[in-house]
Amino acid sequence: MKTVSSLLDKDWQARYKRIATLNIRSSIYDVTNRCNLRCKGCFFFSSGEHEVTEEMDIRKWENFIDKEKERGVNLAILIGGEPTLCMDRIEAFYKRLPSYCATNGLIKIPREKFPDLMVGISLWGGSADEKVLRGRDTFAISSKNYAGDPCTYYLYTITPRQVGKIEPVIKRIADVGLKVHLQLLSNDEGVDGFSWHKSELKDLRREMDEMLDKYPQTVISSKYYHEVITTGKMMGRSFGWKECPSVTESLDNRKPPTRRLIHFSRWAADLQTVHRCCTSATRDCSTCKDGAAHMSWIMVNKREHLRSTKDLQNWIEVYEMFAKLYRFIPW
Ligand code: SF4
Numbered sequence: 001m002k003t004v005s006s007l008l009d010k011d012w013q014a015r016y017k018r019i020a021t022l023n024i025r026s027s028i029y030d031v032t033n034r035c036n037l038r039c040k041g042c043f044f045f046s047s048g049e050h051e052v053t054e055e056m057d058i059r060k061w062e063n064f065i066d067k068e069k070e071r072g073v074n075l076a077i078l079i080g081g082e083p084t085l086c087m088d089r090i091e092a093f094y095k096r097l098p099s100y101c102a103t104n105g106l107i108k109i110p111r112e113k114f115p116d117l118m119v120g121i122s123l124w125g126g127s128a129d130e131k132v133l134r135g136r137d138t139f140a141i142s143s144k145n146y147a148g149d150p151c152t153y154y155l156y157t158i159t160p161r162q163v164g165k166i167e168p169v170i171k172r173i174a175d176v177g178l179k180v181h182l183q184l185l186s187n188d189e190g191v192d193g194f195s196w197h198k199s200e201l202k203d204l205r206r207e208m209d210e211m212l213d214k215y216p217q218t219v220i221s222s223k224y225y226h227e228v229i230t231t232g233k234m235m236g237r238s239f240g241w242k243e244c245p246s247v248t249e250s251l252d253n254r255k256p257p258t259r260r261l262i263h264f265s266r267w268a269a270d271l272q273t274v275h276r277c278c279t280s281a282t283r284d285c286s287t288c289k290d291g292a293a294h295m296s297w298i299m300v301n302k303r304e305h306l307r308s309t310k311d312l313q314n315w316i317e318v319y320e321m322f323a324k325l326y327r328f329i330p331w
């Protein structure tokens with residue numbers, strides 16, 4: 001096997017060193033079962049992951065988070081439901097752990113209280129798609145709430161209907177001074193016209209690459225990530241249940257064991273139940289397009305990328321992208 005130093009020049013070695021020491025240990029928390037939207041294709045509601053009794057006592061949340069910290073978690077990814085419906089719980093995490101909050105952006109997180117909390121706003125396309133899938137044009141509100149915010153980006157879930165049309169969405173985001181990360185819809189509720197065909201994915205990969213070239217200050221991404229997420233292939237292997245790194249540790253009974261996120265768990269809002277993985281508990285893994293799971297898949301497989309300089313550089317770029325998205329390194 002080749003070594004890192006034999007494959008990289010000085011600049012790339014410095015980039016490698018910057019991320020090699022991060023040692024990210026993430027877990028995901030459903031902050032609440034409630035949401036102020038009901039998007040078609042929302043994995044949380046479509047898989048029944050909200051059907052637990054939500055813990056309402058803030059002291060129990062605080063004790064739970066303290067234990068998570070003791071367990072070695074150093075990145076709390078807050079999802080839901082809509083976390084901003086429970087600011088006290090966000091605060092409990094924020095005071096104890098580096099935290100990231102996924103939100104639909106309709107409610108503004110007060111920056112006086114959470115000056116550097118990383119915020120990812122979900123966006124499901126342009127106004128027309130958002131109205132079909134989410135019942136309203138959320139961008140119109142979220143962009144007013146967060147314009148120019150240095151710790152916020154859009155998590156743009158691209159649908160098959162968006163292929164060939166993503167530039168206006170990226171431009172809108174650039175125009176309000178925010179960043180964007182791209183991922184793909186998995187269509188968990190089988191909405192007509194929103195499932196992927198191979199040719200669309202091919203076209204989309206090209207389009208994502210073009211957007212990265214054209215808007216490098218706005219799009220937080222890498223071409224290798226585009227390749228892996230649109231093809232579902234990495235180093236000749238196929239993404240799916242056997243390979244997925246984002247499975248809750250206590251539920252992971254795969255044999256042989258696969259490379260995975262260390263101590264990763266996805267907790268329900270009752271603080272007792274764990275869900276299978278970072279996304280829908282009922283999703284068919286062979287159709288899963290989850291962006292974070294694909295990124296993590298690359299990241300936990302560093303050894304495979306010690307094959308050539310280009311492979312290792314690809315791996316570094318994906319790791320850097322992840323570290324930027326969760327505020328471990330600057331944009
Ligand atoms: S905003 Fe998020 S949690 Fe709420 S319904 Fe939509 S996808 Fe689900």
Ligand code: SF4
Nearest residue numbers: 244277283285288293
């Ligand atoms: S649905 Fe996706 S993230 Fe969940 S276990 Fe399957 S492949 Fe992994």
